[in-house]
Amino acid sequence: MRQAIAIILSLAVLALFIGLGTWQVQRLKWKEGVLAEIDARIAADPVSLPDSPDKARDTYLPVMVSGQFGDGTLRVLVSTKQVGAGYRLISPLLTDQGAILIDRGFVRVSHEMPPLPQGPVTIEGNLHWPNDRLSSTPENDVSGNTWFARDIDQMADALGTQPVFVITRQMTPPEPRVLPLPVTSEGVPNRHLEYAGTWFLLALTWSMMTLALLWRKKRRNT
The missing domain is CATH 2.40.50 (OB fold (Dihydrolipoamide Acetyltransferase, E2P))
Structure with missing residues (x-):
């Protein structure tokens, strides 16, 4: 009975790790879409300066x-x-x-x-x-x-x-001695791939630990 409960709990933790990794992959796709929109906005044709620029509306x-x-x-x-x-x-x-x-x-x-x-x-x-x-x-x-x-x-x-x-x-006219540093999307954080890798690595580690524990228990019982 105890072994069955331990296996169920281990599978639940494994499912949690895999679920969190999958969620981060989905977040990665979302963030890549956001960055693509930012890049397109940055590179759009310029307009006149708004009378009252607003951060929420006019960034980039x-x-x-x-x-x-x-x-x-x-x-x-x-x-x-x-x-x-x-x-x-x-x-x-x-x-x-x-x-x-x-x-x-x-x-x-x-x-x-x-x-x-x-x-x-x-x-x-x-x-x-x-x-x-x-x-x-x-x-x-x-x-x-x-x-x-x-x-x-x-x-x-x-x-x-x-x-x-x-x-x-x-x-x-240009300033020959000054190098423009235009706005880019590089400063927008996007660590979802790193986070996804962390959760999937935890899932793999947890699986190996669980299998090793089950193998040791099986050896004891034989």
Whole structure:
């Protein structure tokens, strides 16, 4: 009787592990669909900047804005796989709809700060509300102009703009010394394949442990 109960409980646990792994596979397919939608949205034709951009509605929205850069550039410390450590350059763009924040792109830490472009510019990019700050992220050194996270409200206060943030995909005329870092879906977490593998590995391990236990009991009884 005890052995039968143990087998039933073992099968129930095995079914739970397999079920959770299958659920994560289903979540993986769902997340891949979400990422495909984000990629399509990012790459869509740009539109005019909305009068009142909304995070829930307008994240990743491709826009085209024109204006002239105002004074000031914030340096956000980042690291890229291809180039290494450097800064994202955040500057105010004066438009007919007011001043907004522009992520101009990337320069190496070892390079001098490039001057702001002079005269009218047109920027094609994406509205974004980045979530750079983690529990381990230091506070921004505003006085020393070294930022560790793109905190939009804080940047807007520092540069005297609206809390509207556009990440450059292309600027006309271009800045030869600044490398644009366009918005992509790479920062959207997708660990469902890893989770599925973990649950299926647990299912396999549990099966092997159960079979080993049954084999040992069988040997004792013979």
